Amino acid sequence: MTFRLLIADDEKNIREGLAAALEMEGHEVVTAADGGEGWLRFEKGDIDLVITDLRMPGMSGEEFQRKVTAASPGIPVIILTGHGTVENAVAAMRNGAYDFLTKPVNLDHLSMLVKRALANHELSLKHQNLKEELARSNQLKTMIGSSAAMRHVFDMVSRAAPARASILITGESGVGKELVADAIHELSPRKGKPLIKVHCAAIPDTLIESELFGHEKGAFTGALSRRRGRFELAHEGTLFLDEIGEIDQSIQIKLLRVLQERKFERVGGEETIESDVRIVAATNRDLKAEIEKGTFREDLYFRLNVVNIHVPPLRERKDDLPLLISAFLREFSRENGKRIDGFDEKARAVFYRYDWPGNVRELRNCVESAVVMAKGSVITEADLPPTIKAGSDEMWIRIPLLSTMEEAERIIIRDTLDRFKGNKSKAAEALGLGRKTLHRKLAGQNDMEETDDAE
Ligand SMILES: Nc1ncnc2c1ncn2[C@@H]1O[C@H](COP(=O)(O)OP(=O)(O)OP(=O)(O)O)[C@@H](O)[C@H]1O
Numbered sequence: 498m499t500f501r502l503l504i505a506d507d508e509k510n511i512r513e514g515l516a517a518a519l520e521m522e523g524h525e526v527v528t529a530a531d532g533g534e535g536w537l538r539f540e541k542g543d544i545d546l547v548i549t550d551l552r553m554p555g556m557s558g559e560e561f562q563r564k565v566t567a568a569s570p571g572i573p574v575i576i577l578t579g580h581g582t583v584e585n586a587v588a589a590m591r592n593g594a595y596d597f598l599t600k601p602v603n604l605d606h607l608s609m610l611v612k613r614a615l616a617n618h619e620l621s622l623k624h625q626n627l628k629e630e631l632a633r634s635n636q637l638k639t640m641i642g643s644s645a646a647m648r649h650v651f652d653m654v655s656r657a658a659p660a661r662a663s664i665l666i667t668g669e670s671g672v673g674k675e676l677v678a679d680a681i682h683e684l685s686p687r688k689g690k691p692l693i694k695v696h697c698a699a700i701p702d703t704l705i706e707s708e709l710f711g712h713e714k715g716a717f718t719g720a721l722s723r724r725r726g727r728f729e730l731a732h733e734g735t736l737f738l739d740e741i742g743e744i745d746q747s748i749q750i751k752l753l754r755v756l757q758e759r760k761f762e763r764v765g766g767e768e769t770i771e772s773d774v775r776i777v778a779a780t781n782r783d784l785k786a787e788i789e790k791g792t793f794r795e796d797l798y799f800r801l802n803v804v805n806i807h808v809p810p811l812r813e814r815k816d817d818l819p820l821l822i823s824a825f826l827r828e829f830s831r832e833n834g835k836r837i838d839g840f841d842e843k844a845r846a847v848f849y850r851y852d853w854p855g856n857v858r859e860l861r862n863c864v865e866s867a868v869v870m871a872k873g874s875v876i877t878e879a880d881l882p883p884t885i886k887a888g889s890d891e892m893w894i895r896i897p898l899l900s901t902m903e904e905a906e907r908i909i910i911r912d913t914l915d916r917f918k919g920n921k922s923k924a925a926e927a928l929g930l931g932r933k934t935l936h937r938k939l940a941g942q943n944d945m946e947e948t949d950d951a952e
């Protein structure tokens with residue numbers, strides 16, 4: 498990556514000498530004869546580092562540095578200082594300058610300083626991403642599963658990871674798509690390079706383009722300084738586009754171009770940037786249906802879906818429950834400082850009966866809540882969140898012991914009707930009765946109630 502440096506010095510020989518030396522090092526350099534000219538140039542927004550003399554006619558170096566730091570706090574400013582101005586240089590550092598050098602400038606020293614400042618600058622840009630990544634990696638990394646379905650997923654991951662081909666991960670919410678993406682990166686030769694994640698649904702349409710491709714200063718209201726996008730940050734690494742089904746058509750076209758040509762421009766910029774990125778995307782939507790509806794581009798779909806890894810819902814792989822539950826039990830027992838040995842029979846039955854619409858995420862939350870609620874060392878049905886119990890109750894009919902057949906029939910019919918929201922045809926079918934028979938039984942029950950009331 499080439500960086501653009503700005504040198505401001507009123508002595509022509511100095512600024513041109515330094516410019517030539519830094520250009521030899523592979524940097525792009527622009528120059529200015531005083532602070533005012535420097536500031537005008539800086540405001541264009543494409544400068545990565547500033548080198549400035551202190552005493553200049555017009556706007557002084559101090560003022561120039563203060564303006565630069567205020568406008569773009571991340572951009573390093575190196576101060577050049579003559580004999581009489583070392584104290585001012587130190588003051589400038591207190592005001593946020595990166596470092597200072599005394600004249601005559603030692604070129605080796607300057608070159609080292611520039612290199613270090615740029616590396617730091619680059620690092621701080623990646624810092625935010627890194628922090629997000631770390632926060633996640635602490636809880637993730639290990640994917641648990643022993644079902645045939647998950648073994649198939651693991652096999653796909655290990656076969657597809659080493660290549661550069663785009664991967665589309667599909668599956669309901671909470672099945673572990675993000676864990677799959679992590680595993681792909683870890684098992685790829687790009688491990689050690691950045692894994693950058695973009696949560697497409699969480700970013701407003703108006704911002705996603707600049708989030709992905711970056712922007713130049715002033716590209717839109719609020720673009721106070723130039724910013725690198727996720728494609729640049731993910732260079733040589735992996736870019737995870739989560740919830741890809743949510744992105745707007747106009748961005749779909751731009752994504753398609755990057756996937757095809759591996760080139761893009763920052764928003765409001767003209768420079769074409771090349772980036773070597775492996776794309777992993779995920780969605781819980783049915784993209785084929787979105788294509789039919791005309792809301793997702795088919796050509797983009799083909800580019801993303803070179804390899805498809807489908808993670809099945811938890812209800813289709815209940816074999817994974819024991820391993821997952823015991824891993825989560827261990828995790829949350831430790832976290833809450835409790836000793837929990839396991840579940841009693843009834844509690845375990847609730848876990849198996851429930852069909853987990855929120856998949857592994859919901860399971861994890863339930864185990865956490867049960868651990869927190871548990872009074873003893875064994876989790877009982879009473880410790881479980883009502884949602885999963887209610888879910889299981891719906892599947893059962895409770896008939897009090899010593900009920901008569903007539904009473905039992907009444908309860909069965911009532912609950913079945915409730916289950917089908919009062920739809921008599923569906924209830925009759927489920928009960929194995931003709932519609933008329935059901936009507937007769939209902940009428941009989943009403944008669945009974947009336948007589949009951951009359952008595
Ligand atoms: N196989 C697994 N082993 C251990 N933990 C898992 C597994 N699958 C999912 N999880 C956990 O379940 C939670 C949800 O997983 P993840 O965020 O990867 O789901 P997702 O498919 O990306 O969901 P969404 O579509 O809602 O984003 C996370 O806390 C994750 O650690």
Ligand SMILES: [Mg+2]
Pocket residue numbers: 674675739
């Ligand atoms: Mg996810």
